[in-house]
Amino acid sequence: MMHKIGFIGCGNMGRAIIKGIVTSGVCEPGDIIASAHTQATIDAAHEQFGIDVTLDNTQAASAEIVVLAVKPYMFDEVVPQIAPALPEDVILVSIAPAKTLAWLSETAGVAKVVRLMPNTPAAVGEGMTSVVPNDACTQEDVDRVLAIVNSFGKSEFIPEKLIDAGSAVAGCAPAFFYMFIEAMADAAVLEGMPRAQAYRFAAQAAVGSGKMVLESGQHPGALKDAVCSPGGTTIEGVRTLEEMGMRGAVIDALMATVDKAQSL
Numbered sequence: 001m002m003h004k005i006g007f008i009g010c011g012n013m014g015r016a017i018i019k020g021i022v023t024s025g026v027c028e029p030g031d032i033i034a035s036a037h038t039q040a041t042i043d044a045a046h047e048q049f050g051i052d053v054t055l056d057n058t059q060a061a062s063a064e065i066v067v068l069a070v071k072p073y074m075f076d077e078v079v080p081q082i083a084p085a086l087p088e089d090v091i092l093v094s095i096a097p098a099k100t101l102a103w104l105s106e107t108a109g110v111a112k113v114v115r116l117m118p119n120t121p122a123a124v125g126e127g128m129t130s131v132v133p134n135d136a137c138t139q140e141d142v143d144r145v146l147a148i149v150n151s152f153g154k155s156e157f158i159p160e161k162l163i164d165a166g167s168a169v170a171g172c173a174p175a176f177f178y179m180f181i182e183a184m185a186d187a188a189v190l191e192g193m194p195r196a197q198a199y200r201f202a203a204q205a206a207v208g209s210g211k212m213v214l215e216s217g218q219h220p221g222a223l224k225d226a227v228c229s230p231g232g233t234t235i236e237g238v239r240t241l242e243e244m245g246m247r248g249a250v251i252d253a254l255m256a257t258v259d260k261a262q263s264l
């Protein structure tokens with residue numbers, strides 16, 4: 001039986017996607033096969049998700065949709081290795097911030113390739129994924145990939161030239177938001193709030209702020225202004241963040257991820 005989806009690698013991102021897919025029910029665990037480098041990883045994936053697992057990449061590559069979930073520097077080894085095992089009509093999906101659609105199609109010897117740039121909140125069904133199909137993908141092919149991607153969050157099409165921007169503003173972004181939440185919680189702890197409670201407050205404030213941006217239709221600056229009571233407390237924090245160069249630091253951090261992606 002051919003699996004619906006095969007993962008080459010099941011680390012942080014691969015497992016997040018698998019969790020999102022299995023939790024949503026868009027695939028049964030038995031529809032999924034994953035390979036990895038070590039027995040410990042595949043044993044953990046089987047135990048956590050009930051999926052089929054293997055140390056043989058070519059076995060995971062004989063699926064209807066094959067997801068490359070190894071690190072970019074592994075592509076030069078792994079893609080030629082699995083090429084002979086890929087079904088003729090496979091849809092090859094890459095989630096790395098490297099290797100173009102053209103490189104993937106030529107090196108794997110397949111026609112249909114989709115680049116995704118997901119993020120780890122896929123694990124809780126709140127992913128934000130960039131989608132870049134090549135011209136060989138039919139609408140049916142794209143719809144099959146979207147059925148999976150949209151099972152673990154939201155997705156939007158972007159041109160391939162913007163995939164590093166999509167990686168910066170969504171793929172890498174959770175790490176930056178975690179740092180912000182951690183720092184906010186440290187401040188609450190400074191004031192005496194128990195740390196676990198501080199994380200809950202900061203994290204829920206982040207969730208609520210994100211929903212305000214998504215659902216209010218208002219500009220983030222206008223939303224910020226609505227929090228800053230004249231002569232109040234928030235504006236003191238805004239002043240401090242502006243004096244400390246937060247906006248510039250955030251822009252530079254995301255541009256650093258773009259620079260690294262373009263060097264891979």
Ligand SMILES: NC(=O)C1=CN([C@@H]2O[C@H](COP(=O)(O)OP(=O)(O)OC[C@H]3O[C@@H](n4cnc5c(N)ncnc54)[C@H](OP(=O)(O)O)[C@@H]3O)[C@@H](O)[C@H]2O)C=CC1
Pocket residue numbers: 008009010011012013014035036037038039041042057068069070071072074078095096097117118119120171172
């Ligand atoms: N982490 C994230 O938030 C995001 C990651 N990505 C992309 O996802 C891809 C994977 O990243 P990430 O999950 O973080 O990395 P991890 O290091 O967490 O996972 C890499 C996986 O690849 C496996 N692996 C290593 N060598 C081989 C091999 N020769 N054959 C088969 N499997 C192998 C590892 O196996 P083992 O565990 O046994 O060593 C592991 O399961 C990268 O391209 C990354 O850029 C994209 C968006 C977000």
Ligand SMILES: O=C(O)[C@@H]1CCC=N1
Pocket residue numbers: 097167171172
């Ligand atoms: O850090 C990385 O390379 C991967 C790609 C985007 C998020 N994590």
